[in-house]
Amino acid sequence: MGNCKYCGKPAGLLKSEHIECAEKYRNGKKLMIETAKEAALGRKDKETLQDWLSGIAAESYISTANIKLSLIEGFSKAVEQSLEDGVLSKEEENSLVQYKNQFSLTQDELDSHNGSYSRLAKAAILRDVLEGKIPERVKVQGQLPFNFQKDEKLVWLFTGVDYFEQRIRTHFEGGSQGVNIRVAKGVYYRVGAFRGNPVQTTETILADRGFLAITNKHIYFSGSTKKFRVQYNQIMEFTPYDDGIGIQKDSASAKPQVFKTGDGWFTYNIVVNLSRI
Template structure:
């Protein structure tokens, strides 16, 4: 019995040591998983391994052999460990995947005053305070954060302007002056959706006031404009769809077939049916929609179309596109998708009033 008791004590000691080792390893592994993906043994797996240790000890005691205990002990622990690592892989992926942090969040968290200063500058921009006063506000931040803080405040202010029924006079001139003094390039502003929407709002506002806007430019214009024709806005990467109408006869016949000669039959009966008409939109071309004060151009490598406003019957607005109905007999509606439908509809439906 002494030898059996010794085996039991050894088994218990090894089991306890293994449990503490796994517990310590798991604590260190969880810390490493915060910065990289790795496979980990879950707490459930630790319990399974502990049960395997206990079973190995019991079998060793019953067999009265330390060698049998050791073989079963380590063999069970090895098999269960492999199974546990594989089963816990998916759980580890969910907990160890790095969290995506935006650039703005990094800047805000890097300095406790960043958000406060950006909010104050936004109010200053909306109030059109002088540039010197904004510079004083920025001095509360490190030099490397000032430009980004100003840009964040400007974009937030532009969001406010875009919600206004009408943008106040001199706002565009004031914004242009600020961005020039802060060394914010036109290319940087053009990449921001808030500034693009701000420009669109100014264009629609000009048209409603009877002014032909001159804010858009094309680096390479593929269209030969007519005399005194002015670019209003280009949409690049749009898709032109055409409506395809299909007619199909559907119905059923009934009656009997009478044999007239060998291999020849005559059917006596009636057919009753109707014509089913279906329509669908089919993509035709990918290219650009160019809006001017005189025409609408649909430009693509395969085909280009010019639609004068006086030859357009109506416009159909969509959230992501616009429909154009030419003023011709049996002309199909042209659908253009992949653009700001609200803005395009406001421009084309009101620019004709200026031409008249």
């Protein structure tokens, strides 16, 4: 006869849990996350949250080690709810940041659950730009491979960005290797070889991978072989993609350039609105 993994009491033949205990455990976890979410949104006292979660955990057979996970998941759900209307208010941002600091949660810990901290930062940056402000929220450790201009501000940095270019390839169709035609005994006339008609095809290729920096003046890219910057007023068209953005420079010889950032919605909105400031 096995014992219940929740309450530790006998569970019956070939059983490892009581139905009631398992349900109490699941409901307790949900309540802990919901309570943490309400605190992150400023609807519940952050000072007493730890005690609330400890009490729920004790009544629901939940290990105290799960309290921090509940704090992280609660933050994630609070960010998700704050962004339901597409806009992050200053009050919502302040409450979420206070929550993060109150429980000493790191960016890596919060980003481990749906990238919630980065989503918060992006929403705050986009709000600043829409209000005509140049955000100065991004702090980079180490040296960047860019030479920013005077008074130029880094707004966002993407890493591991795939950069695509359009290439035109030419091949020939209908060519011949040439043939020998006998015109008299022992005399041959050779018809020369020709390459046929040229046929051009356009294809998009992965040209490089590297950093993509978004500033208040330019888009910068730095990869292993490709390094360039593009001023906003040189861009004729922005094309949104699910996972990136395409740009078309205002030049007769320019070809489309595509950057796969992993977040097309944010990339498109931030560069388009920066170009209008």
